[in-house]
Amino acid sequence: MPILGLVIGISPDASLDEVTARLARTGGVRCGEAAGSRLPATLVRDDAAALDDALRALADERGVLVVDVVFHEFSDVHVAPRELAMPRDRSRRDATS
Numbered sequence: 001m002p003i004l005g006l007v008i009g010i011s012p013d014a015s016l017d018e019v020t021a022r023l024a025r026t027g028g029v030r031c032g033e034a035a036g037s038r039l040p041a042t043l044v045r046d047d048a049a050a051l052d053d054a055l056r057a058l059a060d061e062r063g064v065l066v067v068d069v070v071f072h073e074f075s076d077v078h079v080a081p082r083e084l085a086m087p088r089d090r091s092r093r094d095a096t097s
Contacts, residue, residue: 002051004043005071006058012037014063023061028054037065048074 008023010016016034023041024031032040043058045051059067 002045002048003071003073004051004055004069006041006043006055007068007070008039008041008058008064009066009068010034010037010039011063011065019061019063022063023058026054026058029058 010019016037016039020031020034020039023029023039028044030042030044034040043051043054045054055067055069058064
């Protein structure tokens with residue numbers, strides 16, 4: 001089961017309590033104690049594709065300024081979907097070949 005450790009930056013215009021409560025109601029998200037506008041959290045999903053989709057949804061959540069991934073655990077995922085396994089910046093890889 002893939003797991004991400006996150007630091008979520010909350011927008012200065014948003015209510016930290018409201019955003020934290022909304023995120024905590026999202027399945028698979030567990031929020032820690034905020035430090036200023038930075039909220040530590042974990043995100044768990046059944047597979048890598050679902051985790052990627054959930055991460056994108058968190059980033060689009062109202063009141064979320066930025067989502068930093070600080071830890072990832074994929075040790076029990078045997079096969080990653082092709083789009084997750086490919087480099088995001090193909091131009092750098094192609095330039096070195």
